[in-house]
Amino acid sequence: MTLSRLQLGQYAVFLFVSLLVSMPLFFLVLGSFSTAKLPTDFSLDTMSLQNYVKVYSDPGTFELFTNTLIYVTGSVAIGITISFVLAWLVERTNMQGKIWIYAGVPMTLAMPGMLQAMAWVLLLSPRIGFINKSLQSIFALDQAPINIYSLGGMVFIEGLRLVPTAFLMLVPLMRSMDPSLEEAAAVSGARPLSTARKITLRLLAPGLVAVMIYQAMTALEVFEIPGILGLPAGIYVFSTKIYAVVRSATFLPAYGLANALAMVYLVIALVTTYFYTRMISRVERFTIITGKGYRPRQFDLGRWRYPAFALVLLYLFLAVLLPFLVFAYVSFLSFLQAPSVAALQTLTLKNYRFLAQYGEVGSALRNTLLMVLVTATATVILSFFVSLVVVRSKFWGRKLLDQLAFVPHAIPGIVMGIAFFWVFLKVDFLPIYGTVWAMAIGFTAGFLSYGTRSMNAALLQVHKELEEAAYVSGARPWRTLWRVFLPLMMPTFVGVWIWVVLHAVRIAGLPLILYEGPQNQVLSILIWNMWDEGYVPAVAAIGTLLMLSLLLLTVAVRYIGFRRQLVQSPAV
Amino acid sequence: MIRIQNLHMVYQTERGRVHAVRGIDLDIKQGQFFTLLGPSGCGKTSTLRSVAGLETPEEGEIFVGNDLVFSSTTRKVVPPYSRDIGMVFQSYAIWPHLNVFENVAFPLREMKRRFSQQEIREKVDRALSLVHLDGLADRPAPFLSGGQQQRLALARAIVKEPRVLLLDEPLSNLDAKLREETRFELRELVKRLGITTLYVTHDQLEALTMSDVVAVMEEGRIAQQGSPMEIYQSPQDRFVANFIGLTNFIDGRVKPSPCETASIRQVETAAGDLSCVLEEGMKPGDPVIVVVRPEDIRVITDAKPRHNLFQGKVNAVIFMGDSLECQVLVGSQRLRTKLHPSSAVQQGQNISLELPAERCRALRGS
Numbered sequence: 001m002t003l004s005r006l007q008l009g010q011y012a013v014f015l016f017v018s019l020l021v022s023m024p025l026f027f028l029v030l031g032s033f034s035t036a037k038l039p040t041d042f043s044l045d046t047m048s049l050q051n052y053v054k055v056y057s058d059p060g061t062f063e064l065f066t067n068t069l070i071y072v073t074g075s076v077a078i079g080i081t082i083s084f085v086l087a088w089l090v091e092r093t094n095m096q097g098k099i100w101i102y103a104g105v106p107m108t109l110a111m112p113g114m115l116q117a118m119a120w121v122l123l124l125s126p127r128i129g130f131i132n133k134s135l136q137s138i139f140a141l142d143q144a145p146i147n148i149y150s151l152g153g154m155v156f157i158e159g160l161r162l163v164p165t166a167f168l169m170l171v172p173l174m175r176s177m178d179p180s181l182e183e184a185a186a187v188s189g190a191r192p193l194s195t196a197r198k199i200t201l202r203l204l205a206p207g208l209v210a211v212m213i214y215q216a217m218t219a220l221e222v223f224e225i226p227g228i229l230g231l232p233a234g235i236y237v238f239s240t241k242i243y244a245v246v247r248s249a250t251f252l253p254a255y256g257l258a259n260a261l262a263m264v265y266l267v268i269a270l271v272t273t274y275f276y277t278r279m280i281s282r283v284e285r286f287t288i289i290t291g292k293g294y295r296p297r298q299f300d301l302g303r304w305r306y307p308a309f310a311l312v313l314l315y316l317f318l319a320v321l322l323p324f325l326v327f328a329y330v331s332f333l334s335f336l337q338a339p340s341v342a343a344l345q346t347l348t349l350k351n352y353r354f355l356a357q358y359g360e361v362g363s364a365l366r367n368t369l370l371m372v373l374v375t376a377t378a379t380v381i382l383s384f385f386v387s388l389v390v391v392r393s394k395f396w397g398r399k400l401l402d403q404l405a406f407v408p409h410a411i412p413g414i415v416m417g418i419a420f421f422w423v424f425l426k427v428d429f430l431p432i433y434g435t436v437w438a439m440a441i442g443f444t445a446g447f448l449s450y451g452t453r454s455m456n457a458a459l460l461q462v463h464k465e466l467e468e469a470a471y472v473s474g475a476r477p478w479r480t481l482w483r484v485f486l487p488l489m490m491p492t493f494v495g496v497w498i499w500v501v502l503h504a505v506r507i508a509g510l511p512l513i514l515y516e517g518p519q520n521q522v523l524s525i526l527i528w529n530m531w532d533e534g535y536v537p538a539v540a541a542i543g544t545l546l547m548l549s550l551l552l553l554t555v556a557v558r559y560i561g562f563r564r565q566l567v568q569s570p571a572v
Numbered sequence: 573m574i575r576i577q578n579l580h581m582v583y584q585t586e587r588g589r590v591h592a593v594r595g596i597d598l599d600i601k602q603g604q605f606f607t608l609l610g611p612s613g614c615g616k617t618s619t620l621r622s623v624a625g626l627e628t629p630e631e632g633e634i635f636v637g638n639d640l641v642f643s644s645t646t647r648k649v650v651p652p653y654s655r656d657i658g659m660v661f662q663s664y665a666i667w668p669h670l671n672v673f674e675n676v677a678f679p680l681r682e683m684k685r686r687f688s689q690q691e692i693r694e695k696v697d698r699a700l701s702l703v704h705l706d707g708l709a710d711r712p713a714p715f716l717s718g719g720q721q722q723r724l725a726l727a728r729a730i731v732k733e734p735r736v737l738l739l740d741e742p743l744s745n746l747d748a749k750l751r752e753e754t755r756f757e758l759r760e761l762v763k764r765l766g767i768t769t770l771y772v773t774h775d776q777l778e779a780l781t782m783s784d785v786v787a788v789m790e791e792g793r794i795a796q797q798g799s800p801m802e803i804y805q806s807p808q809d810r811f812v813a814n815f816i817g818l819t820n821f822i823d824g825r826v827k828p829s830p831c832e833t834a835s836i837r838q839v840e841t842a843a844g845d846l847s848c849v850l851e852e853g854m855k856p857g858d859p860v861i862v863v864v865r866p867e868d869i870r871v872i873t874d875a876k877p878r879h880n881l882f883q884g885k886v887n888a889v890i891f892m893g894d895s896l897e898c899q900v901l902v903g904s905q906r907l908r909t910k911l912h913p914s915s916a917v918q919q920g921q922n923i924s925l926e927l928p929a930e931r932c933r934a935l936r937g938s
Binding site (some may be wrong): 207463465466468470471473474475476479483484487488549 | 626654678682
């Protein structure tokens with residue numbers, strides 16, 4: 001049987017995605033058994049279990065587990081508590097100024113984690129932290145009272161960072177609850193507190209657990225926060241440890257060891273993802289969403305309305321405003337000093353002038369632009385064709401293709417980086433090792449899961465008969481693509497594209513592993529390196545500009561109304 | 573105009589293979605209004621979609637005009653966009669991103685032959701006026717009512733004057749009143765244009781009122797094919813009789829008679845002997861089912877001697893608006909009759925019923 005052009009296309013998509021996803025994983029596994037110093041020296045003779053033995057016999061690994069566990073559970077506890085309170089306040093109470101939360105909380109998504117961590121270093125580092133310094137002078141302390149370079153610091157900042165996504169996932173949960181379930185408890189004689197405990201919380205529980213697992217996955221994966229706050233103090237979690245093994249100057253690079261560690265890390269991530277997907281299917285069985293448009297009864301806060309609103313403002317202040325103000329302030333300083341009248345009189349534009357003259361900034365900007373545009377466009381196009389095969393074709397491997405495209409969701413960015421690092425070194429017919437193209441490919445593979453989830457959901461909305469009507473009207477497949485799918489899917493295309501831009505521009509972990517040489521820096525690497533080298537006011541200047549542009553982009557997205565695409569949850 | 577030979581169709585589903593169409597032969601003449609009628613899952617939509625080219629059958633041959641568009645032996649599959657057809661979908665499939673004019677112009681713009689803007693304008697306007705949508709050309713398509721969307725879909729299907737028009741339950745999403753009006757309009761329009769039409773529906777009333785030929789389908793096969801009158805008055809088996817209209821079924825056996833070739837013969841039933849129309853070749857003792865429509869049964873008040881006269885007791889009277897349905901128990905056999913709403917019958921009343929012999933048809937029983 002000969003293959004039609006359509007089937008050829010389906011096979012091409014299938015093969016391409018299989019390669020994109022399985023090749024890095026293949027090299028990751030292979031590399032974990034390698035005892036050669038460099039990936040390029042790898043041969044099958046040098047394979048052994050040595051790396052795994054080393055990982056498991058190292059007492060540092062145990063500490064790594066403990067640190068990661070404390071970091072993940074701590075930040076999830078903080079993040080969920082804050083977001084639960086916020087979601088409850090806006091959805092189930094008569095609090096004032098809810099619009100501030102609806103508008104403000106998603107804005108925090110625009111703030112890169114790396115910058116947020118840096119801002120808090122400026123506030124709370126023992127040596128230079130503004131808050132520490134003023135506390136010291138007020139209470140005449142010998143030592144700085146708070147040290148941000150600690151597990152506690154990481155937990156606090158990551159906890160704040162988890163809030164917006166958790167909030168956006170919790171709001172629909174609370175909104176979709178049928179009020180008659182609570183009313184039934186009330187007429188059965190239950191008092192409000194007892195109703196909340198026995199009915200409301202029980203109904204929310206499965207969804208809440210799913211959100212918690214999802215947040216744990218995010219915290220586990222994040223590199224930037226533990227990277228800025230933990231690395232200088234030698235406090236490692238999995239993501240930073242792997243980075244340190246490969247990149248840090250204090251170690252001799254041990255690539256095989258990094259792979260073995262990455263494998264352990266990957267297994268943890270896969271197990272978490274497995275529990276997440278199981279939880280999601282339970283939530284669906286337990287579903288309380290009936291699609292009816294009702295507004296749950298609102299709890300009367302009474303006198304507590306104003307304190308509640310103050311609490312919300314405090315969160316927004318800590319999560320967005322304060323970091324931004326610190327950065328903006330420092331960016332106008334000629335040297336780092338705590339805010340004072342004297343400091344305010346010496347404000348200068350010199351850092352911004354420096355940026356304009358410093359050659360690496362220009363090349364990093366160009367690289368970032370290229371990398372982000374290529375990644376976003378490639379992700380959109382690839383995800384669309386994958387979803388087309390998955391949702392619309394009768395291709396035998398469509399279920400498998402869907403699962404393949406979802407796999408990257410479970411792979412932490414650092415692990416993806418290590419895996420692609422091997423690919424680009426070993427597959428040397430493509431001379432892209434160390435360049436922005438390598439990063440773009442790595443990112444595209446990573447964002448494929450998000451892209452295909454969004455496209456699947458959107459394609460399901462396009463009635464199949466709309467496509468068939470074009471065929472019977474005489475339109476060939478590519479004309480149908482052009483005249484029916486493209487216009488109908490445009491909002492999703494734009495939504496996914498912007499989401500990818502917002503994320504690719506601020507993630508530092510994968511680019512840090514994959515780049516080589518100053519000519520290949522992107523913005524996130526540049527900020528990381530300049531911070532490392534102590535150019536704090538210059539970093540503040542870049543950071544201020546980056547935050548402003550991301551904020552504008554986020555506002556634009558929300559204004560155009562692609563709200564759903566911003567929720568980082570897979571289409572569940 | 574449309575010829576289908578030995579069509580077989582198989583779906584792979586999660587629960588295994590489903591043999592949806594099991595050997596269908598059809599020959600639809602030029603200009604004919606041909607209807608596939610049957611319950612859901614009988615394979616009528618699969619057959620229509622095979623003609624459109626939206627499904628690929630397992631086996632068989634399909635001709636549109638003189639062109640072979642599908643053949644399992646030569647593995648020829650002409651894609652839908654090369655078949656020169658017009659189709660109206662159940663959901664109408666109006667493209668929401670195009671306005672009314674562009675929806676109708678779409679097929680013209682996809683044709684090999686390039687039309688000038690002027691020609692497109694004229695053709696679209698004519699199609700829109702045929703379906704009474706004049707003046708709505710610039711309206712965004714989602715702003716139309718259900719009935720208008722249905723007519724827009726029809727305009728789009730006929731705008732390039734295709735050889736055949738395929739209609740997949742086009743009226744099922746309209747409300748009852750509108751459906752009734754549209755039935756008549758639709759038939760009138762395609763007859764005026766002279767387009768060969770293949771129509772799929774599960775609604776017997778649509779099939780009977782609109783079609784030249786009706787094919788009743790059951791489990792992937794054609795149970796009976798004929799004019800609406802034939803289908804209604806002479807159903808060939810229990811399924812067709814049951815599916816179309818209300819029917820009384822009376823089980824019985826053929827009685828021996830002196831003239832074995834007479835068309836009206838005696839059948840022995842639990843309620844008594846019954847004269848009825850027998851198919852050729854039925855022998856005494858053969859099990860049969862006698863079919864008689866409720867509206868053919870007459871209530872008798874005088875005392876004249878008649879054939880097929882039965883005494884019964886009124887079991888239930890249901891007022892239906894335009895008629896009175898009266899259920900009568902004759903022994904253990906229940907008979908449904910349709911009476912004029914002014915008829916004076918009471919529950920529990922004794923009643924005489926005449927079943928006219930020429931209206932009673934004996935079908936082969938199992």
